[in-house]
Structure formats: C-alpha cells, structure tokens
Amino acid sequence: MILRLLRERLPNHLVLMTRRVKQTLMLAVDSVLLIIAVWAAYSLRLGEWFVPNPWQILLMMTAPLLAIPFFLAMGLYRSVIRYMGEQAMWSVVKGMSLAALSWAVLAFMTQMTGIEGVPRAVPLLYWLLGTVLVGSARFAARWLLWLPMRKRFAGRQALIYGAGDAGRQLAESLRSGRDLFPAGFLDDDETLQGKDVGGLRVYPPSQLPMLLERFDIHDVIVTLPSASSARRREVVALLEQHRVRVRILPALADIANGRHLVNMVREVDIGDLLGRDPVAADPALLGRCITGKAVLVTGAGGSIGSELCRQIAALQPGSLVLLEASEHALYQIHRLLQSVLGCELVPCLGSVSDAGLVTRLLAKHRIETVYHAAAHKHVPMVEANVLQGTRNNVLGTLTLASAAFDAGVETFVLISTDKAVRPTNIMGASKRWAELVVQGFAQQACARKSGQRFCAVRFGNVLGSSGSVIPLFKEQIALSGPVTVTHPEVTRYFMSIHEAVQLVIQTGSLASGGEIFLLDMGEPVRILDLARNMIRLAGYTVCDEANPQGDIEIAIVGLRPGEKLYEELLISSTNAVNTAHPKIMKANEPSLDADSLSEQLQQLRKALVDCDEPTVRRLLMTLAADQGCSKHSEPVAVT
CATH class of the missing domain: 3.40.50.720 (NAD(P)-binding Rossmann-like Domain)
Structure with a gap:
C-alpha cells in the first residue's frame, strides 16, 4: 500500500518542485552515493564488512567535497533531468574520473604522512562504483519524473x-x-x-x-x-x-509569412465571425423525441443530416436508421457512428422518393421520429436542374410524409430554409411546397386526433455546411485569392451547424402539429464583411482601394440566378410567437385547402412526367409566391 502511494504521488511531487530544489536534492543524493561508493570499495577490496576508523571516515567524507566541483564543471546540475539524454553518462564518466583521481592523490598523500594507508585497488573500485551509482541515480530520477507523462x-x-x-x-x-x-x-x-x-x-x-x-x-x-x-x-x-x-x-519562414496559417488554424467559429454565443440546450427538450425511440434521419450523410446523426447518437435512441442516396456519404456516417452508438444502427441506401422503400423502412423498424433533411439545396444547381430538384424536394417530401402518416409516426420534422420565404429561386420555392405538404398532413393528424405531430423548422445558413461560403472562402484564401462575393450588399443569416441541429432536435419536442418553427439566427451578416473577417483571421490584409498593397483581393462577381440580396424567416412579420426556448419561435404560416393543394400536386406530377420544365417552374413559383393563401381548419387530403 505504501509503495503504491509512493509510486503514484512521489513523481507528481517531484515534478512540482522548483529547479533549485531539484538541484539541491540531486547534489545531496550524489554526496551520499559517493560516500557509499568509497565504503563499498573498501569492503570489496578487504572482502569483509568494513568498519572505518575516524581517519578513514574523514577520508570518505572528502570524496563528495572533491567530486562536486568536477560535477559542476561538467554541467551535471545544469541539465534538466527529465530531458537528459544518454550523452550525460559520458559527463558522469569524465567527472567521476577526475574525482577519483584527485581522491586517490589525497589518499596516498595521507599514507605518506604515516596515517593508516589505503589499498591501491580502492581508488579504482571507487571510480567504478561511483560512476555506476551517480549515473544510475540520474537515469532512475529521469524514469521517475517521466511516470506522470507516460500515463498522460x-x-x-x-x-x-x-x-x-x-x-x-x-x-x-x-x-x-x-x-x-x-x-x-x-x-x-x-x-x-x-x-x-x-x-x-x-x-x-x-x-x-x-x-x-x-x-x-x-x-x-x-x-x-x-x-x-x-x-x-x-x-x-x-x-x-x-x-x-x-x-x-511547413517551412518556418512560410508560417511566419502567413502562407499556411489558414490551413493550420482551427475551424472558424461562430463567435469569431458574429460575436454571438449559442444558448445552452434544454436537456428535457433534446431527449423527448429521441431517447429510447426508433429514429429515422433522411439525408443522413449530408452536412445537416450527419450532424443530426451525431447528436442523436449521444441521446441514446432505441435505434437509428440512416437513409441516404449517396453510397460514399452513407458509408462515412455509418463508419463514424458504429464506434459510438450503443443501439441498432441501420444504413439504408436509397431515395425518399422511393415509396416502397420508405414504407418498408418505417414499418420494419417501427419508426417513431423522422428528421427529414434530404434535399437538393444548392441554389445554382437546383436552378440548373429544375425537374430533379422538384422531384426530390417536393415529391420526395410528399412520399415520405405520406408513408410516415400511414405508419403512425409520432413526430415528423422537415428541415426547411429561409429561402422558402417569398422565393426567387427554384430551391426556395420547392422547399415552400414541402412546407405546405407537411402542413397538410399536420391538419389531417389533428382532424383524426391521431396524436401525430408534423412540423417544419426554417433557418438560414450554417457555418461549415457543404453549401456555406466559409469553406469556399478558406479555399480561396489558401490560394491567395481572390475571394469572390456576389454583391457588396448581400446579407445572410448564419449559425453554427452544431447549434442549428441542437435547436432542430428541440423543435420536435415543442411541436403540437402544423407549426413552422423559426430559429433565432441573430442579426444578418453582410457577406462582404464576412469575407474581410475571414481574410484577417487568416493573418492577411485586404487588397482594396484603401490598401492597394494588401495581400488578398475581394472580387464582386454579381448575383447568381435566383439569388436575393437578403433572406427572410417569415412570410408575415406578425404571426411569430415565442416558445419555451429563447432561440426558437413558431409561426402558423399560410396554408392551402385540401382541394387546392391536391390539384396543384397533380399538375406538378404531370409536368414532371412530361419533363415540361417551364410549366414546373411556373407552378412552383406561382404557388410559393402567393401570399393570398388562407388557413383552413378542415383536414387537407394530400395525394
């Protein structure tokens, strides 16, 4: 017990000593060891337990007095024991050789004076024993001082x-x-x-x-x-x-010049860019729809979906089903979760538009909570691929929500976007249609009193997502620019991906059905200011009219097709109310009656079957931009 305590506490105690105390301690230990070495040399030479007389004791005591000055000259007390290398043994040998030689001269001089002499083998044995003991003491001390580091x-x-x-x-x-x-x-x-x-x-x-x-x-x-x-x-x-x-x-000169800093620093944090701290999550809201339940995440390999999966895994679900259309993305998130998830983990390769697949998944795994993050969300890509974007975002949501309604799923959360408000692009319009579909099923659930809750959560850009400007700016800065900004006045809402997903999870617990939740994104940020901050955080200066000798230029490239100068979170600014969470609001946005929505969806399906892109575009934009929608309490039959 005592030995174990010494082994655990003594190294930490020694590490905490000041260097001067350690040097004094080492000097004292060397003195004792040298005296022991002289006594042991006598004992070995005489072949018996040596009992010295007073004169011999005095001679032994001179051994450290003669040796310590040589040790000091050799630097044995200057080196840090913990970092001492094997070359220190050569210093011990040299110091001990000089110490033994001087002690031998003194010993034989005392013999000449008539005092009892010293056997000629004793100085040699003293040199040998002293070298071993002093050298071993240093390496033993180094081993002892390294114990805490080895564990750490x-x-x-x-x-x-x-x-x-x-x-x-x-x-x-x-x-x-x-x-x-x-x-x-x-x-x-x-x-x-x-x-x-x-x-x-x-x-x-x-x-x-x-x-x-x-x-x-x-x-x-x-x-x-x-x-x-x-x-x-x-x-x-x-x-x-x-x-x-x-x-x-990288080369130290390059680091000093800032050439590699943008790749060496940590990920840019929301606090660095926006000066805003996230609000702590409510544990009760986090676990209500997840802990012990069967959960399905669509788009599980995307930026939002994968973060959803990681946070859900920490909340101990009963099972977690991953639905993802990309094989590589599904493989990556499945591999990551395998090592941390202690429940059933089901990877499923497929699309939300596959009605048979999602119906089987929901029934087989008895899904209770769905987070629908699967979507084509890059504005330019969807603008260039109207038909496929519409099939995935609108009909995919319809297929999944219909199957979830029929399967009795308790909670269905659609991940929407601020671009769904008064959209000017196909991506935003398709997400507004997805919101209308979810609102329809919420009203059906309310009318049937099934207890099912269908809701959507709407927020802006998340830092670090695949569609965020942050990775693009970092890449452009690493290449020495230029950093491209679409318009000097363009603004966007931003939030860290971790905080956004935390809030998304909590919205499911706050839902009663039919709400569109809005995340408090703080104040909108000018993208031009964001670009300037990114350049400064990387250690560079902006090259502009005020500073023509700057490092990196910001290029204004013009708005992309369908892009707006600013985004909104509400269709009407008067229908948002607070919830139990300070960063989550809810709104009862306009919805469609059953017949109107069903008719619109049928027209959309026909246009998609005919690959009639102009009609698809007209249907999407007309309905999404219509602010004359009225709210209805009767169930909306979505077909």
Missing part, C-alpha cells in the same frame, strides 16, 4: 522525422502541449543517428517498425523544410507503408 501521453507519442532546427523547435513545442509528445527523432544523417538531440534519441528510419511497437506510435511529423518536393514525397511514401498518421510541418 499513453498512445499519444509521436516521432519527428528530421532532427534539424525545425524538428528541435517542434519537439519543444510538443513538450509544452497537451495532445502529442515527442518520443524521438528519425533522421537520414548517419552522423546524428544514435545520438541525443534535446534529450531525444535520433534513430535511423529503418528502425521505424521497432519504434512503432515499442512506444505505441500513431503519428509521425515530417520536418524537412529545406528538402525538395521529391525528397518529401519519398519520405511520405516510406511512412505510408506503416499504420501511422503522417503530418508535414
């Missing part, structure tokens, strides 16, 4: 390829960090191999397999700033033969 960085040690200036500076930086710790260097220079640089051993690259196993290495960082591109490719090719993550440190 178990499995997180890294090798540095290149023991030059950049590698040494990186090693020092890693030592003071919390994520990785340097285990040693790899270097092609044979004159460095086997030596210690900054307290770390330099190994030849051929020993990499042995090092990976010995130190449990998962990362190798290449620091060859002056090497050619061909040489770096060779090194990377060598490392990729092993199961390690390879990283490359």
Whole structure:
C-alpha cells in the first residue's frame, strides 16, 4: 500500500518542485552515493564488512567535497533531468574520473604522512562504483519524473522525422502541449543517428517498425523544410507503408509569412465571425423525441443530416436508421457512428422518393421520429436542374410524409430554409411546397386526433455546411485569392451547424402539429464583411482601394440566378410567437385547402412526367409566391 502511494504521488511531487530544489536534492543524493561508493570499495577490496576508523571516515567524507566541483564543471546540475539524454553518462564518466583521481592523490598523500594507508585497488573500485551509482541515480530520477507523462501521453507519442532546427523547435513545442509528445527523432544523417538531440534519441528510419511497437506510435511529423518536393514525397511514401498518421510541418519562414496559417488554424467559429454565443440546450427538450425511440434521419450523410446523426447518437435512441442516396456519404456516417452508438444502427441506401422503400423502412423498424433533411439545396444547381430538384424536394417530401402518416409516426420534422420565404429561386420555392405538404398532413393528424405531430423548422445558413461560403472562402484564401462575393450588399443569416441541429432536435419536442418553427439566427451578416473577417483571421490584409498593397483581393462577381440580396424567416412579420426556448419561435404560416393543394400536386406530377420544365417552374413559383393563401381548419387530403 505504501509503495503504491509512493509510486503514484512521489513523481507528481517531484515534478512540482522548483529547479533549485531539484538541484539541491540531486547534489545531496550524489554526496551520499559517493560516500557509499568509497565504503563499498573498501569492503570489496578487504572482502569483509568494513568498519572505518575516524581517519578513514574523514577520508570518505572528502570524496563528495572533491567530486562536486568536477560535477559542476561538467554541467551535471545544469541539465534538466527529465530531458537528459544518454550523452550525460559520458559527463558522469569524465567527472567521476577526475574525482577519483584527485581522491586517490589525497589518499596516498595521507599514507605518506604515516596515517593508516589505503589499498591501491580502492581508488579504482571507487571510480567504478561511483560512476555506476551517480549515473544510475540520474537515469532512475529521469524514469521517475517521466511516470506522470507516460500515463498522460499513453498512445499519444509521436516521432519527428528530421532532427534539424525545425524538428528541435517542434519537439519543444510538443513538450509544452497537451495532445502529442515527442518520443524521438528519425533522421537520414548517419552522423546524428544514435545520438541525443534535446534529450531525444535520433534513430535511423529503418528502425521505424521497432519504434512503432515499442512506444505505441500513431503519428509521425515530417520536418524537412529545406528538402525538395521529391525528397518529401519519398519520405511520405516510406511512412505510408506503416499504420501511422503522417503530418508535414511547413517551412518556418512560410508560417511566419502567413502562407499556411489558414490551413493550420482551427475551424472558424461562430463567435469569431458574429460575436454571438449559442444558448445552452434544454436537456428535457433534446431527449423527448429521441431517447429510447426508433429514429429515422433522411439525408443522413449530408452536412445537416450527419450532424443530426451525431447528436442523436449521444441521446441514446432505441435505434437509428440512416437513409441516404449517396453510397460514399452513407458509408462515412455509418463508419463514424458504429464506434459510438450503443443501439441498432441501420444504413439504408436509397431515395425518399422511393415509396416502397420508405414504407418498408418505417414499418420494419417501427419508426417513431423522422428528421427529414434530404434535399437538393444548392441554389445554382437546383436552378440548373429544375425537374430533379422538384422531384426530390417536393415529391420526395410528399412520399415520405405520406408513408410516415400511414405508419403512425409520432413526430415528423422537415428541415426547411429561409429561402422558402417569398422565393426567387427554384430551391426556395420547392422547399415552400414541402412546407405546405407537411402542413397538410399536420391538419389531417389533428382532424383524426391521431396524436401525430408534423412540423417544419426554417433557418438560414450554417457555418461549415457543404453549401456555406466559409469553406469556399478558406479555399480561396489558401490560394491567395481572390475571394469572390456576389454583391457588396448581400446579407445572410448564419449559425453554427452544431447549434442549428441542437435547436432542430428541440423543435420536435415543442411541436403540437402544423407549426413552422423559426430559429433565432441573430442579426444578418453582410457577406462582404464576412469575407474581410475571414481574410484577417487568416493573418492577411485586404487588397482594396484603401490598401492597394494588401495581400488578398475581394472580387464582386454579381448575383447568381435566383439569388436575393437578403433572406427572410417569415412570410408575415406578425404571426411569430415565442416558445419555451429563447432561440426558437413558431409561426402558423399560410396554408392551402385540401382541394387546392391536391390539384396543384397533380399538375406538378404531370409536368414532371412530361419533363415540361417551364410549366414546373411556373407552378412552383406561382404557388410559393402567393401570399393570398388562407388557413383552413378542415383536414387537407394530400395525394
């Protein structure tokens, strides 16, 4: 018990000591060890337990007095024990040789004075024992001081390829960090191999397999700033033969000039760009529609859908079904969730427009909650592919909502967009139609008193999504510009993808049926200001009329087809009310009566079958832009 406490607490206590206290402690330990070495030398030479007389005790006491000055001169008390390399043993040997020689001269001089003499083998034995004891004490101290670090960085040690200036500076930086710790260097220079640089051993690259196993290495960082591109490719090719993550440190001069900063900094955060902090989620609202329930997420591999899946997985659903049309996206999110989800996880490759597929899924897995995130949402792409965008966004929502209604799904949440308000593009108009479809099923559920809740949640852009300007701006900044902005006055609402999805999950718990929820996106942001902030965050200056010598230019390229200068969240500014959550409002937006909606959908289907794009476009834009829609309490039969 005592030994275990010493092993756990003593290393931490030693690490917390000041350097002066550690040096004093080491000096005291060396003094005791040298006296022990002299006594042991006598005992070994005489072959018995040696009991010294007063004169011999005095001679023993002089051993540390003679040795310590030599040790000081050799720098044995200047080096940091924790980072001391094997080269320190050579310093111990040299210091101990001088100490033993001076002690032998003193010992034989006392013999000449008539005092009881010293056997000639004792100085030699003293040198040998002193070297072993003093050297072993240092390496034992280093091992003891490293115990806390070994526990802290178990499995997180890294090798540095290149023991030059950049590698040494990186090693020092890693030592003071919390994520990785340097285990040693790899270097092609044979004159460095086997030596210690900054307290770390330099190994030849051929020993990499042995090092990976010995130190449990998962990362190798290449620091060859002056090497050619061909040489770096060779090194990377060598490392990729092993199961390690390879990283490359750019040249320090390039980092200082800001050339690589945009790729090295963390992801741009909402607080950096908007000066706005997200509101903490309500745990009761988060779990109400998910914990212990069978949940289906459509578009599960997209930016919104995948974040939905990650947050749902943390809320302990009974089962989670992933519906995704892209095989690669489905594979990625399924692989990610496999390691963290403790319940049934079902990947399903298919489209929401496949009525047979969604009907079987809902029935087989007894789905209770649906988050419908599948949509074609890129404005220019949908504008160029009107028929396919309409089939997916409108008829796909109709197919899924109809199947969910028939299957008795408890909660259905449509992920909508602020572009559905007074839309000027096909994407926004198709999402407004999807809202009307969901409103229709909500009224049917209310009329039948089934207890089912159909709702939609409407919000603006999310940072980091596949359609966000943030990744585009980062890519353009990394290429030294220009950064493209469509119009100097264009504004958009922004929210972090994590916060947006948290709020989406909570809207399902707040729904009673038929609502369109609105997320508080804060104040709209000018895209031009966003671009300027992104450039400054990356460490560059904007090149404009006021600063023609700036680093990166902002180019105004003009509005894209169907793009608006600003977006809105409400069709009518008077019908939004607060909810129990401060960042979620709800609105009862205009809806269609049963006959009108059914007739419109039939016309839309016929136009899609005939591939009549002008008619599809006219139907979408006319209905979505109609602000004369009236609300009805009777059930809406959606066919």
